[in-house]
Every structure is written in C-alpha cells, then in structure tokens.
Amino acid sequence: MTRDLALTSVLLVPFLGVIGTLLLPERLRRPFSFLVTTLVLAAVGALAVSLRDAFRYEISGWGAPLGIDLHVDGLAVAMLLLTGTVAGAVSAYADGHYRDGSSQKPAAGFWPLFFGLWGSLNALFLVSDLFTMYVCLELMTFSSVALITLAKDAQALRAALTYLMTALTGSLAYLLGVAILYGEMGTLDWTLMSPVPGDDPVAWMALSLMTAGLIMKGALYPLHFWLPGAHAIAPAPVSALLSALVVKAPFFILLRLWVQVWTDAPYASHVLGALGAGAIIWGSFQAIIQERVKLMVAYSTVAQLGYLFLAFPILETAARTADQAARQDAWEGVIYFALSHGVAKASMFLVTGLVVQATKTDDLRSLRGAAAHVPAAVLVWGLAGISLIGLPPSGGFIAKWQLLTSAIRFGLWPYAAVILFGGLLASGYVFRVLWYAFLAPDGSSAPKARVPAVMVLAALFLGTVIVLMGIRTADVFAVLKAGSPFPTVGAP
Amino acid sequence: MSWSFPVPLLLLITSFVPALLIIMLKEEQKLARTVANLTGAILKVALVAYVAYGVRLGEKFEARFPLISDLEMVLRVDDISLLFLALSSILWLVTTVYAIGYLEGSPNRSRFFCFFSLCVTATMGISLSGNLITFLIFYEMLSLVTYPLIVHRGTEKSLRAGRIYLAYTLAGGTLLMMGTAWVYVLAGPVDFTAGGSLHPFVEGDRGSLVAIFALMMIGLGVKTALVPLHGWLPEAMVAPAPVSALLHAVAVVKAGAFGIIRVVYDVFGAETSDRLGVLAPLAALASFTILYASVRALYQTDLKRRLAYSTIGQLSYIVLGTSIAGPIGTLGALTHLVHQGVMKITLFFCAGNLAEELGISRVDQLDGVGWRMPLTMAAFTIGAFGMIGLPPVAGFVSKWYLGMGAAAAEDYFFVLVLILSSLLNAAYFLPLVHAAWFKSPSPELSARFEARTHARWEISLLLLAPTMTTAAFSLLAGLFAASPYSPLGLARMITRGAYLQ
Numbered sequence: 001m002t003r004d005l006a007l008t009s010v011l012l013v014p015f016l017g018v019i020g021t022l023l024l025p026e027r028l029r030r031p032f033s034f035l036v037t038t039l040v041l042a043a044v045g046a047l048a049v050s051l052r053d054a055f056r057y058e059i060s061g062w063g064a065p066l067g068i069d070l071h072v073d074g075l076a077v078a079m080l081l082l083t084g085t086v087a088g089a090v091s092a093y094a095d096g097h098y099r100d101g102s103s104q105k106p107a108a109g110f111w112p113l114f115f116g117l118w119g120s121l122n123a124l125f126l127v128s129d130l131f132t133m134y135v136c137l138e139l140m141t142f143s144s145v146a147l148i149t150l151a152k153d154a155q156a157l158r159a160a161l162t163y164l165m166t167a168l169t170g171s172l173a174y175l176l177g178v179a180i181l182y183g184e185m186g187t188l189d190w191t192l193m194s195p196v197p198g199d200d201p202v203a204w205m206a207l208s209l210m211t212a213g214l215i216m217k218g219a220l221y222p223l224h225f226w227l228p229g230a231h232a233i234a235p236a237p238v239s240a241l242l243s244a245l246v247v248k249a250p251f252f253i254l255l256r257l258w259v260q261v262w263t264d265a266p267y268a269s270h271v272l273g274a275l276g277a278g279a280i281i282w283g284s285f286q287a288i289i290q291e292r293v294k295l296m297v298a299y300s301t302v303a304q305l306g307y308l309f310l311a312f313p314i315l316e317t318a319a320r321t322a323d324q325a326a327r328q329d330a331w332e333g334v335i336y337f338a339l340s341h342g343v344a345k346a347s348m349f350l351v352t353g354l355v356v357q358a359t360k361t362d363d364l365r366s367l368r369g370a371a372a373h374v375p376a377a378v379l380v381w382g383l384a385g386i387s388l389i390g391l392p393p394s395g396g397f398i399a400k401w402q403l404l405t406s407a408i409r410f411g412l413w414p415y416a417a418v419i420l421f422g423g424l425l426a427s428g429y430v431f432r433v434l435w436y437a438f439l440a441p442d443g444s445s446a447p448k449a450r451v452p453a454v455m456v457l458a459a460l461f462l463g464t465v466i467v468l469m470g471i472r473t474a475d476v477f478a479v480l481k482a483g484s485p486f487p488t489v490g491a492p
Numbered sequence: 493m494s495w496s497f498p499v500p501l502l503l504l505i506t507s508f509v510p511a512l513l514i515i516m517l518k519e520e521q522k523l524a525r526t527v528a529n530l531t532g533a534i535l536k537v538a539l540v541a542y543v544a545y546g547v548r549l550g551e552k553f554e555a556r557f558p559l560i561s562d563l564e565m566v567l568r569v570d571d572i573s574l575l576f577l578a579l580s581s582i583l584w585l586v587t588t589v590y591a592i593g594y595l596e597g598s599p600n601r602s603r604f605f606c607f608f609s610l611c612v613t614a615t616m617g618i619s620l621s622g623n624l625i626t627f628l629i630f631y632e633m634l635s636l637v638t639y640p641l642i643v644h645r646g647t648e649k650s651l652r653a654g655r656i657y658l659a660y661t662l663a664g665g666t667l668l669m670m671g672t673a674w675v676y677v678l679a680g681p682v683d684f685t686a687g688g689s690l691h692p693f694v695e696g697d698r699g700s701l702v703a704i705f706a707l708m709m710i711g712l713g714v715k716t717a718l719v720p721l722h723g724w725l726p727e728a729m730v731a732p733a734p735v736s737a738l739l740h741a742v743a744v745v746k747a748g749a750f751g752i753i754r755v756v757y758d759v760f761g762a763e764t765s766d767r768l769g770v771l772a773p774l775a776a777l778a779s780f781t782i783l784y785a786s787v788r789a790l791y792q793t794d795l796k797r798r799l800a801y802s803t804i805g806q807l808s809y810i811v812l813g814t815s816i817a818g819p820i821g822t823l824g825a826l827t828h829l830v831h832q833g834v835m836k837i838t839l840f841f842c843a844g845n846l847a848e849e850l851g852i853s854r855v856d857q858l859d860g861v862g863w864r865m866p867l868t869m870a871a872f873t874i875g876a877f878g879m880i881g882l883p884p885v886a887g888f889v890s891k892w893y894l895g896m897g898a899a900a901a902e903d904y905f906f907v908l909v910l911i912l913s914s915l916l917n918a919a920y921f922l923p924l925v926h927a928a929w930f931k932s933p934s935p936e937l938s939a940r941f942e943a944r945t946h947a948r949w950e951i952s953l954l955l956l957a958p959t960m961t962t963a964a965f966s967l968l969a970g971l972f973a974a975s976p977y978s979p980l981g982l983a984r985m986i987t988r989g990a991y992l993q
Contacts, residue, residue, distance in 0.1 A: 329561055392629040404673045420666045427662050440646030474558050
C-alpha cells in the first residue's frame with residue numbers, strides 16, 4: 001500500500017515537523033527540518049506518480065459522516081505538487097536566509113510555522129468535507145499571520161493585524177455558509193452534495209456567504225486591500241509562501257464549489273469573471289507605478305489572481321458545450337495557470353529577497369547595475385517575468401494559451417481581450433525592474449553584500465521549473481486527467 | 493520517424509549549448525569563449541550544408557513533440573526554411589567573427605555572446621517551425637533575447653531604445669498570439685503546408701479569416717517595420733554595430749518578413765489570400781512604406797539611421813513581392829529575403845568599421861574616406877549599388893523579378909513604385925559613394941586619417957574579413973544567379989512547389 005503510506009505521510013509528516021522543530025534542541029533542528037522536507041516531497045512525488053484515477057480514502061476506516069474522508073484527484077495532487085515545489089525551494093532559501101551571519105534574525109519561529117502552513121495546505125487540498133476545509137483554512141491563516149510578524153517591526157504587526165481581521169471575517173462568513181448548507185443538504189461532503197441548488201433561496205444565501213468569505217481571503221479585487229501590505233512587509237521566504245500558495249487555497253475551494261458541485265450559475269460566474277478582469281487591470285496598473293519592488297510584486301499577485309477568476313465564466317460556458325476536448329482544455333488551463341503563477345511568483349519574491357539582502361533596500365533605484373552584480377537573480381526575475389506576461393518558454397505561456405483559446409472557442413471575446421491586454425500590462429512592471437537592472441552601475445549604488453549560494457540555487461531551481469513547465473507540459477496534464485469534472489471519454 | 497530525426501534539434505543545439513557554456517565562463521576566459529562561439533557557428537553551417545544536401549535527395553527532416561492536447565511542437569526542414577537557415581547560419585558565422593573583433597576589451601562580453609547565441613537559436617527555431625504555435629514560441633523568444641543585446645551598453649539612451657523596442661514587439665507578439673489562437677480554434681492544429689490550409693473556411697468564416705489575417709499582419713508587421721509600425725527600428729541603432737548588422741540582415745526584421753511569407757503561402761495559401769481580397773491592402777501598405785522610408789532616408793544625417801530607413805524600405809520589397817499575385821513576385825520576394833540580408837549586413841559592417849577606426853558616424857564626414865579605407869569603402873560601394881539595384885550586384889536580380897512579377901500581374905502602379913524607390917535609393921546612396929572616392933577630406937578629417945596609419949591593414953582583420961566576405965557574397969549571388977545553388981535557384985524551387993498545388 002505505497003499509495004496509502006504516501007497519502008498518510010503527506011498529511012502527517014509536516015505536523016511531525018512542527019512538533020520536532022519546537023521541541024528538539026537547536027543543533028538538531030536543521031537536520032530534522034531537512035529530513036522532514038525530504039520525506040514530504042518524496043511522499044508527494046510517490047502520490048503523483050501512482051495516481052491513475054481519482055480515489056477516496058477513509059481515515060482510520062471510519063467513513064463519512066463520522067470520520068474524515070480524503071478525496072484525491074488530479075486537481076488535489078497538482079496543488080500538492082505546487083505546494084511541494086515552492087515549499088521545497090523556500091526551505092532551502094530560508095536555511096540560507098536565517099543562517100546568514102550578517103543579520104540577527106529570529107530563525108526559531110520560522111520552522112514550526114513553516115511546517116504548520118505546509119501541513120494545513122496539504123490537508124486542505126485533500127479533505128472532502130467543507131467543515132474540515134474550514135479548519136485547515138484557519139490553521140493556514142494563523143500560521144501565515146504569525147509568519148508575517150517574524151519581520152518584528154510595528155509596520156509588520158499592523159499589516160499582520162489587518163490580514164488577521166480580514167481573514168477572520170472571511171472565515172466566519174464561510175463558516176456560516178457551511179452551517180446553513182449543512183442544514184439544507186444534510187451533508188458536508190462536497191462529493192455527495194446535490195448538484196442543483198435550484199430555486200432554494202437558503203442554499204443560495206449559504207453559497208453567497210461562502211463565496212464572499214473566500215473571495216475576501218483570496219484577495220479578489222476589490223477585497224484585495226489587505227494583500228499588498230501583508231505580502232510586501234513579510235520576510236522574503238514568507239512572502240513567497242503567501243503569494244504562491246496561501247491565496248490559492250480559497251480559490252481551490254471556490255473551484256470545487258462552482259465547477260465541481262454547482263455548474264449551472266451563469267450570472268454568478270460572470271460576476272466573478274468581471275471582478276477578475278477588474279483585478280487584472282487595477283492590480284497591474286498599481287504594480288507599474290510602485291517604487292518598491294516588493295510592493296510591485298505584491299500588486300502583481302492581485303493582478304494574477306484576477307486571471308484565476310476568469311476561470312469561472314470560462315468553465316461555466318465549457319460545462320454547457322458538448323466538445324469534451326475543449327472542456328478538458330479549459331479545465332487544465334485554469335489549473336495550469338494557478339500552478340505556473342505559484343512557481344513564478346515564489347521565484348520573484350525569492351529573487352527580490354536576494355537583492356534586498358545584497359543592497360539592504362527594496363527601492364527600485366537600488367537595483368541599478370544588478371545585472372552586473374547579481375546576474376543569476378536578474379535571470380530568474382526575467383524568467384518569472386516572462387511567465388507572468390505569458391511569453392514562451394514558460395508555464396505561463398501554456399496556461400495563457402489554454403485560457404485564450406478557450407475564451408475564443410466559447411465566444412467570450414471580452415475575456416480574451418483582457419487576457420491579452422493583461423499580459424502587456426504585466427510586461428510594464430517586469431521590464432521596469434529590468435530597466436534598472438541593466439543600467440550601468442554608477443558610484444551611487446549601495447555596497448553589495450554577498451548572499452549564501454544556497455539562496456541563489458533555490459531561486460535558480462524555481463527558474464528552471466518555470467522553463468520546464470513551458471516545455472514538458474504533457475507530464476502535468478497527465479496528472480490533471482485524473483478525476484477531472486470534464487472526463488474525456490475514450491481518451492487514452 | 494526516420495534515422496535523421498534529431499537533425500532539426502541539432503541545429504538548435506549548436507547555438508544553445510554554446511550559449512549555456514559562454515554564460516558560465518568568466519569574463520577573461522577569452523579563448524574558451526571564442527572557441528565555443530566559433531565551434532558552434534561552424535558546426536551549424538556544416539549541418540545546414542548537410543541538411544541542404546539531404547533535402548536535394550528528397551530526405552525529410554522532422555521532429556515533433558507533444559505540447560498541449562492535440563497541439564504539437566513541429567521542427568522540420570522544408571524548402572523555405574532551408575533558404576532562411578542557409579542565410580542565417582552563414583551570416584551568423586561571419587557576424588560572430590566580426591563581433592569578437594568589435595567587442596575586444598569591452599565589458600560584459602560573456603553576457604553579450606550568450607544572448608547572441610540565444611538569438612541565433614531563436615532564429616533557427618523560426619526557420620525550422622513547422623506550424624504556427626512553434627513559430628509563435630520562437631518569435632516571442634527572439635523578441636526577448638534581443639532585448640539584452642540592444643541595451644548592452646547600459647546607457648540611458650540604449651535603455652530607452654530597448655523600452656521602445658519592447659513596447660512595439662510585445663504588442664505585436666500579443667496580436668500574433670491572438671491570431672494564432674484563433675486559427676487553432678477555427679482549423680485545429682494545422683501544419684504549414686504549401687498552398688495553405690484555411691481554404692475550407694473561406695465561405696463560412698470569411699469575416700474571421702480577414703480579422704485573423706489583419707491581426708497577424710499587424711503582429712508580424714511590427715518586426716518587418718511596416719510604416720506606421722516601424723518606430724522602434726531607427727531607435728534600436730544605439731546597439732553595438734554587430735547587433736545592428738544582425739537585426740537588419742537576419743534576426744529580427746527577417747523573422748517578421750519570413751513570418752509574412754509563411755502566413756500568406758503556408759497558412760492561408762496564395763489563392764485563399766487572393767480570394768479573401770486581403771493582399772491588395774497589404775501591397776498598398778508595402779508600397780507606401782517603400783516610398784515613405786526612402787524619402788525619410790534622404791533626410792538622415794546619421795549614417796546608421798540612414799541605413800535603418802533604407803532597411804525599412806527594402807523589407808517592404810519582400811512584403812510587396814509576397815502580396816503581388818503570381819509566381820514571379822513570389823520568386824522576387826524570396827530572393828530578396830536573402831539578397832537584402834547579405835547586402836545590408838555588408839553596409840552595417842562598413843558603418844561599424846568607419847565608427848571604430850575613424851570615429852565617423854555622420855554622412856557628411858565621408859569625404860575622401862575611400863582612399864584611407866579602400867577595402868571597407870569598396871565593400872560599401874558594392875552594398876550601396878546592390879541596394880539601388882544596379883547589375884551585377886545581387887540586388888538587381890531580386891528587384892528585376894519583383895518588377896517582372898508586378899508587370900505580369902498587370903499592377904503597373906507597383907512597377908512605378910519600384911522605379912521611383914530605386915531613384916530615391918540612388919539619391920541617398922550615390923552621394924555617399926561619390927564623397928568617399930571623389931572628394932578630398934577636410935583638414936580635420938585628414939588629421940584623423942593620419943592619426944592611426946601604423947597598422948598593416950586599414951583596420952583589424954577580424955573586422956575587415958567579414959566585411960569583405962559578405963561583399964563578395966553580394967557580388968557572387970548576382971553574378972551566378974542562374975546557378976541552381978544560388979538564392980535565386982533555391983527560390984525558384986520553392987516557388988515551383990508553392991504554385992504547383
């Protein structure tokens with residue numbers, strides 16, 4: 001039962017990591033974190049390789065409704081893979097970041113919180129009932145808030161508090177919705193829910209509450225106000241986790257709800273789509289005018305999250321067409337976008353962290369001459385940038401191609417235009433950074449400190465993943481076929 | 493899958509691997525870098541020769557990789573790609589030698605040569621593309637890897653040029669992507685085929701087809717510098733001379749022109765494009781570009797800028813030939829694709845030599861230069877005569893077929909455009925040639941001439957030899973145009989394929 005062992009390890013080992021890094025003495029902490037990270041990555045890998053079709057797993061054999069069930073399908077495993085890739089790179093980076101002798105940083109707090117976050121994300125992607133998802137969301141939020149406060153200054157505390165309050169409001173709305181839904185449907189397992197809310201106003205209210213709460217936690221425009229502050233103030237490895245993974249979790253639940261449970265909601269999906277379009281334009285515009293790199297990257301997250309919400313009108317239209325290949329294409333494109341954005345955004349924050357560590361500031365002008373001083377960082381920034389813009393060879397290009405062809409195919413022309421225009425806006429901020437990086441260095445640029453090699457390697461690793469995602473697409477798409485809501489009948 | 497499967501990949505690898513090696517080398521490891529550069533470039537020329545031989549024998553070279561669902565990445569060699577492959581691989585070898593000499597002792601050479609090699613990789617990919625998505629991928633990659641070359645000097649001015657370049661090319665790329673996606677939705681994953689594959693849709697989806705054509709022509713027209721999409725090209729002149737030579741002869745602008753040829757002949761098909769009635773507006777735009785650029789060139793005092801406007805005009809000859817109905821215009825367009833490359837690279841090498849040796853960058857500083865740098869100016873004269881279209885230089889041959897094509901299609905207006913533009917070309921090139929050979933230098937210039945006369949050659953051999961080589965090519969391509977191995981001979985073969993459907 002390799003599969004079950006892998007599944008259990010994915011769920012439990014990160015929490016062992018939490019306990020271990022809290023209790024073990026200082027000198028054992030580092031080898032232990034390394035061991036835990038390796039084990040989780042191996043388990044995720046084994047799970048991805050062994051996945052043939054979606055399956056259910058009952059924890060300790062209790063079964064629903066008493067116990068907690070896991071639902072493992074292509075979407076869940078893809079999110080686990082993303083989390084593993086980003087978390088693996090971040091752990092290597094953080095190791096260098098917190099051991100760098102030049103600065104006294106609180107390393108002790110990082111590791112338990114890091115593993116807590118990883119574990120709660122893994123659990124969230126696997127569980128099949130909406131209440132356990134809520135528990136995981138809360139666990140994830142608390143880890144994130146605590147991670148932001150590691151920056152240890154008043155501004156960080158303020159940003160963390162805003163984030164906490166917003167996230168709690170969102171969670172409460174979600175929980176209320178879940179409770180009402182339980183009363184209406186008699187189950188919390190999304191795979192067992194009746195697919196048609198019909199005209200039942202109570203069910204619709206429950207859905208609206210849940211959606212509103214998740215949008216708030218997922219920072220969809222115009223509820224994104226908390227995100228730039230929180231993501232920009234956190235230490236670089238934390239920002240990478242927040243922007244690449246944490247904001248994807250609410251989106252993941254929304255995808256389950258609106259695509260896999262209730263497919264027939266044209267108006268609601270277009271509202272989400274319109275907000276997504278607004279996010280792309282507003283977020284990109286804000287990113288372009290920022291003077292600080294970390295804020296720029298944070299606003300870029302706001303914009304890129306907008307693309308994810310274009311998924312809802314596209315998938316809603318897809319569900320009503322007969323062309324199965326087209327439907328599967330749209331589904332894969334949406335998930336692939338989430339994956340490629342995760343990797344690109346994580347590498348962008350890590351690279352920014354590298355530059356900040358070298359120059360002690362994230363002012364855009366301090367990047368002057370970076371192409372000569374830290375060429376690897378500029379290279380990875382470029383790769384992440386082309387993925388965000390949607391240029392080849394990168395995962396972002398493939399995802400954007402899928403979204404674009406789907407939008408054209410289903411006649412959703414305004415969304416097609418927004419997808420393309422958003423890419424141009426993204427090039428505005430990506431190349432604004434490169435503009436400074438390529439300027440010949442002058443005397444005024446700050447003295448450059450050396451950064452540990454492992455941090456550079458972590459960023460380069462993610463850069464390589466971005467390019468591979470643009471070339472070796474078939475491997476990921478094979479995973480996504482398992483348990484897709486739009487199965488292709490007769491496909492090999 | 494035949495035994496020759498990896499050959500198209502090898503063509504990419506011969507410049508991609510050197511790029512990776514070079515970026516890992518240290519700045520001062522000059523020998524290793526030069527070896528990596530030249531080995532890759534020479535291997536590539538040899539491979540292209542081998543491929544050309546194979547194609548003559550009827551061999552198929554193709555490599556396919558799955559990309560997204562039913563979409564594949566297709567790399568293959570057909571007649572048109574062979575033409576572009578030969579042009580780019582040979583000129584690349586020459587330009588690499590020139591660049592090694594030109595950048596002697598300047599900073600960031602590793603970065604420069606890395607992106608230089610990536611640039612040829614992308615160009616190779618463009619010529620090998622067997623369908624639109626592959627073409628799009630390499631086309632966008634080319635835009636990106638050229639950026640570090642344009643901003644190489646790191647001055648405010650070059651970065652401004654880089655920004656303008658990006659704004660134009662990324663916007664163009666976006667439109668091209670839209671067009672490509674639309675074709676995919678309409679017709680599925682179609683390969684490039686002579687005669688096109690969109691004819692079944694002419695009746696039902698006429699509007700869509702016209703919109704796709706317009707999107708693609710604007711997208712490709714940016715790199716081809718069709719007026720009013722040409723703004724980036726004169727700005728990009730701030731790049732180092734080998735880069736401008738490259739941009740103008742093979743890489744960026746040719747990628748656009750090559751794309752237009754591919755879209756018209758292999759996606760839409762000459763006949764379908766004709767039936768849609770989209771060629772006439774394209775021809776009109778090309779004619780306007782030719783005349784407008786020639787007039788603008790007259791007023792440029794900076795030598796490189798004058799050459800840049802000349803490029804804009806010359807490129808539109810290719811577009812004009814493509815959009816004139818009938819095989820003779822096609823023949824002219826394909827031949828000019830090669831001839832213009834060889835001649836324009838010669839002119840840019842000369843401009844680089846003048847700037848490097850004598851600090852000359854303006855057209856009014858050329859008085860008497862011919863006697864100080866006779867070989868360079870002889871090459872310049874050959875290139876200029878070719879641009880005007882004087883026999884026996886290569887430019888005459890392609891212009892002749894363009895004119896014949898227009899006459900055969902009974903588009904006498906285009907014949908007039910060609911004649912008028914030749915006159916304008918003469919008006920902005922002949923005074924330079926005249927000044928170089930027949931005027932005596934001003935005292936200030938003579939002093940400059942005297943300043944460095946100790947060397948054996950008029951300029952470093954690394955700069956002189958490439959210049960002479962491409963000048964010789966320009967002459968030979970014109971003199972031996974009738975040979976089946978000349979650019980004209982190859983173009984004849986392709987044209988026969990395109991119209992015998």
